[in-house]
């Protein structure tokens with residue numbers, strides 16, 4: 336088994352282009368030697384069925400993609416951002432992201448027919464000098480900044496592939512088989528972090544028929560062990576309408592907490 340653990344895991348139109356740098360982007364690049372994030376947002380959102388690509392579906396009045404970008408900005412751990420969106424949505428995405436405070440420099444590119452193809456498009460747009468790359472789902476819109484930092488820190492500590500993960504709460508049973516010991520299982524989230532050369536190598540290997548549903552799965556096939564850090568239930572992936580309801584509730588709770596803190600501030 337090549338998995339290691341830190342701890343017990345408790346639409347629009349336009350062309351590709353750049354979004355203005357965040358205020359501390361240059362300082363960050365020097366400090367960390369180039370941490371980039373490929374934020375994949377090019378999925379259709381078929382299971383959500385909200386009438387537009389999932390990343391552009393609003394929660395509390397703002398698109399999921401904007402919430403995800405705000406979480407990355409708040410983490411303060413990413414120097415360069417590449418956002419991958421449905422073809423034709425590049426310009427609208429630049430306009431959506433422009434007001435996000437503290438967002439690192441971003442390039443917006445068109446994605447592909449699969450998540451893997453969209454990640455590959457993002458990787459192709461990374462600048463020279465990138466050392467660490469995160470791959471993050473826009474659909475995990477409320478990922479806490481602490482999760483982002485844990486992943487970056489673990490890659491910086493020398494792990495070539497890092498995933499955040501949470502324990503599984505349901506009893507699991509193989510169809511036509513037995514109950515699986517859930518104590519040994521974790522549900523894997525994003526952002527996933529990699530040494531950029533390892534991720535590029537993994538994406539260059541031709542598919543062998545068995546699909547990998549995430550980037551760590553691809554990298555593992557090339558012999559790189561996957562290291563697991565604590566994820567967070569709030570990093571849930573918005574997949575169905577029920578997930579969107581949960582995100583709305585979490586945003587309402589975060590807003591109420593901010594308001595209470597402001598009242599308590601002189």
Ligand SMILES: Nc1ccn([C@@H]2O[C@H](COP(=O)(O)OP(=O)(O)OP(=O)(O)O)[C@@H](O)[C@H]2O)c(=O)n1
Nearest residue numbers: 375376377378379380381382448449453473474
């Ligand atoms: N061709 C694709 C497919 C997915 N994604 C991104 O990958 C993440 C996880 O994908 P998923 O939740 O499966 O999104 P969708 O493919 O949009 O969902 P569905 O299968 O319901 O259409 C999302 O942020 C999604 O935008 C992508 O960039 N390009």
Ligand SMILES: C[C@](O)(CO)[C@H](O)COP(=O)(O)O
Nearest residue numbers: 450472523524525548549572
């Ligand atoms: C990358 C991922 O979010 C990790 O859990 C997941 O594998 C994406 O899967 P999907 O089939 O694209 O929803």
